[in-house]
Each structure stands twice: as structure tokens, then as C-alpha cells.
Amino acid sequence: MAIIIKDFTFSSLEIPLVTPFTTSFSTQTARKMLVVQVHTEVDGTSVSGWGECGALAEPVYSEEYTAGVLDVSERFLLPLLAAAQRDGGLTAETVGHYLEPIVGHRMAKSAIEMAVLDAQLRAAGVSFKDYLGVTRDKVPSGVSVGIQDSVPRLLDVVDGYLAEGYQRIKLKIKPGWDVDPVRAVREAHPDVPLQVDANATYTLVDAAQLRKLDAYDLLLIEQPLAEDDMRQHAELARVMRTPMCLDESVVSAASAADAISMGAAAIINIKPSRVGGYLEARRIHDIARAHGTAVWCGGMLETGIGRGANAALAGLPGFTLPGDISASSRFYEHDITTPFVLEDGFIRIPTGPGLCEEPNADALAGFTTATHVFPV
Numbered sequence: 001m002a003i004i005i006k007d008f009t010f011s012s013l014e015i016p017l018v019t020p021f022t023t024s025f026s027t028q029t030a031r032k033m034l035v036v037q038v039h040t041e042v043d044g045t046s047v048s049g050w051g052e053c054g055a056l057a058e059p060v061y062s063e064e065y066t067a068g069v070l071d072v073s074e075r076f077l078l079p080l081l082a083a084a085q086r087d088g089g090l091t092a093e094t095v096g097h098y099l100e101p102i103v104g105h106r107m108a109k110s111a112i113e114m115a116v117l118d119a120q121l122r123a124a125g126v127s128f129k130d131y132l133g134v135t136r137d138k139v140p141s142g143v144s145v146g147i148q149d150s151v152p153r154l155l156d157v158v159d160g161y162l163a164e165g166y167q168r169i170k171l172k173i174k175p176g177w178d179v180d181p182v183r184a185v186r187e188a189h190p191d192v193p194l195q196v197d198a199n200a201t202y203t204l205v206d207a208a209q210l211r212k213l214d215a216y217d218l219l220l221i222e223q224p225l226a227e228d229d230m231r232q233h234a235e236l237a238r239v240m241r242t243p244m245c246l247d248e249s250v251v252s253a254a255s256a257a258d259a260i261s262m263g264a265a266a267i268i269n270i271k272p273s274r275v276g277g278y279l280e281a282r283r284i285h286d287i288a289r290a291h292g293t294a295v296w297c298g299g300m301l302e303t304g305i306g307r308g309a310n311a312a313l314a315g316l317p318g319f320t321l322p323g324d325i326s327a328s329s330r331f332y333e334h335d336i337t338t339p340f341v342l343e344d345g346f347i348r349i350p351t352g353p354g355l356c357e358e359p360n361a362d363a364l365a366g367f368t369t370a371t372h373v374f375p376v
């Protein structure tokens with residue numbers, strides 16, 4: 001099927017959060033993000049595809065940020081796609097290959113590939129679930145709980161999420177907010193599947209403090225050390241009982257292979273946008289599964305566009321732990337698609353053509369602060 005790309009529209013959105021979300025690196029009160037629409041022609045029919053970009057407005061989670069994504073897309077990534085298209089043979093599966101000459105910028109590449117893949121699947125009438133060969137209909141839903149002002153407040157928030165039916169709790173931690181909140185939640189809920197995420201804020205010097213977490217029967221500790229500290233994660237893993245999980249450090253299938261072979265990761269958090277797209281995400285899943293390394297699907301406060309695609313990805317058999325795929329209402333009062341809801345602790349995998357439901361035009365317009373059209 002020949003796909004002809006006409007242009008990309010990047011919409012800058014600002015969607016208020018139902019409650020501020022505090023991690024070790026920032027407090028977000030609104031999700032500022034880019035949604036991408038590609039206009040294509042497939043066998044003479046106009047088809048558009050949708051993607052979203054994981055980048056935040058500031059480079060605090062990774063080096064990417066929304067204004068940088070716009071810049072690199074306009075100046076470098078989309079011209080490479082235009083050249084590939086002139087030469088013929090451009091498909092969603094080859095987008096990653098043609099964008100390889102540009103170093104890094106994986107979130108930008110991911111959003112572009114996602115939109116093209118969505119258009120291609122829509123044109124073929126195939127759901128992302130079927131494209132991946134997923135046989136599950138739903139995935140278990142976990143929730144990520146931000147850093148709170150006090151332990152009693154944290155316990156209230158966790159109680160609320162458990163009452164909604166979430167199957168697993170992830171607590172954000174940082175120095176000064178680690179052992180006490182974890183102990184309190186574990187004492188209140190002796191059996192709840194519980195894990196922690198440090199977002200790269202500790203150093204190996206903190207090993208003694210982090211080892212105290214071993215007492216609380218955690219599923220995993222996620223990314224305690226810096227992104228480029230793979231060796232130090234391996235050393236920390238040797239002195240902790242809690243399984244080591246990497247997020248920020250795993251940016252590709254190659255780095256996943258390194259992490260696994262070095263003993264730096266017993267578990268991997270797969271975020272498609274962090275690793276350059278859903279196709280690389282699937283490759284990481286495949287490598288991890290071949291090594292017997294568990295994976296789960298992380299979240300970047302996705303709208304319904306990315307949330308639906310993440311749910312499908314998380315249906316693959318190696319995703320054996322609940323992901324950060326919560327209901328849309330965890331973050332947003334109003335989403336740009338039909339909201340995802342919890343059904344007995346599960347999120348249903350979309351079955352319509354493409355990666356996601358098309359966003360509602362009015363909802364999208366309501367959250368849009370700027371629009372950028374780049375012809376290809």
C-alpha cells in the first residue's frame with residue numbers, strides 16, 4: 001500500500017490536570033504537549049493519522065521538550081521523510097530507518113512514526129491490537145501516585161485509588177520522601193502490589209537508605225539512579241533484594257540488551273515515546289521476553305490517543321506486570337477522545353482501526369494554544 005504524506009499538523013495543547021502531579025523532578029498542574037496529525041493519501045483516498053508526543057514543556061524528565069520537538073521536526077525530521085518519500089518506499093515501518101541520521105530526539109521521532117502508523121492502519125482497516133497480534137481484550141490498570149504534602153494525605157489518596165479498583169500502586173519517591181511513606185502504605189495495605197519510582201534522583205551513596213525499602217515487599221524499585229548510570233544500577237541491584245527496574249536509562253532495544261546483560265534491570269518499564277516509538281517498544285518487549293525479563297508499560301500522562309495505543313501494546317504477552325495505564329480521569333476531567341474507564345481494575349484495549357480513536361475536534365480545539373503546519 002503506497003502512502004503519500006501531504007503534511008503534518010502539530011497542535012500545542014494545554015490540558016489542566018485534576019490534581020497537581022509531583023515527581024522528584026517537577027510539579028505539573030497542566031499537561032502541555034504536542035498532538036500530531038498527518039494528512040496522507042493512500043491509494044487515492046485521503047486518510048489522516050494521529051500521534052502524540054511524550055515530551056514535557058521543560059527538559060526535566062529527558063533532554064527533550066515541546067519547543068525542541070517542533071524545531072527538530074520542522075528542520076530535520078520531516079525533511080528526511082520528504083526525501084524518503086521522493087525516493088519511494090516510505091511506510092510506517094521504515095520511518096524509523098529514515099530518521100536514524102538524526103541523533104536522539106526519540107520522542108519527536110515516536111510522535112511522527114505513530115501518526116504515520118495510525119494512518120496506515122486506518123487505511124487498511126486494521127486495529128493496532130491486531131497489527132501487534134495481541135489476543136487479550138483488556139489490561140490490568142496500575143496508578144502512579146505523586147509526592148504528597150504529608151503521609152496522612154498520601155494514605156487518603158491511595159485509599160481513593162484502591163476504592164476505584166486500581167490493581168497496583170506506584171509511589172513516587174525522592175530523598176526525604178521514601179521509607180516513611182512506603183512503610184505507611186505497606187502497613188495500611190499489607191497485600192497491595194506496591195512499587196516505587198525515584199526518577200533518577202539518588203546516587204549510589206544512598207544505597208544504605210534505599211536498602212531499607214527491601215523490608216516492604218515491593219514489586220520493584222524504578223530508576224533510582226541517573227539515566228547514564230547503568231553500571232551503578234547493576235551494583236545497586238546486587239545489594240538490594242527489591243528487583244531493579246529501569247525507565248529513563250532504557251532508550252532503545254540496544255540499551256535494553258545492555259541493561260539486561262549487565263544485571264542493571266530485572267524489569268523494564270517500556271514507554272514508547274522514550275524509546276523512539278511503538279515499533280522499537282515492541283522490539284524491547286521481544287528482547288526482554290527472550291531473556292525472561294518482565295516488562296510493563298509506563299505512562300506519560302497520555303491523552304486518549306496514546307492511552308489507547310499503550311493499552312494495545314501492553315496486551316503483548318511479555319507485559320506481565322500492571323502498567324501505568326490508568327483511567328483518563330486519573331489526570332483529566334475532559335480528554336480529547338472518549339475517556340478510558342476502569343472496568344473492575346482493567347482498561348479495555350481498543351479494537352477500532354488505527355492506534356486510537358480520532359480525537360474530538362471541539363475538545364482538541366478547546367485545549368489548543370497554537371497550531372503548526374509543516375508540508376512534506
Ligand code: NPG
Binds near residue numbers: 023056144199301302
Ligand atoms: O500514568 O501516565 C501516567 C503517569 C505515570 O508516573 C508516571 N509517569 O516517570 O514514569 C514517570 C512519570 C512521568 C510523567 C514521566 C510525565 C515523564 C513525564
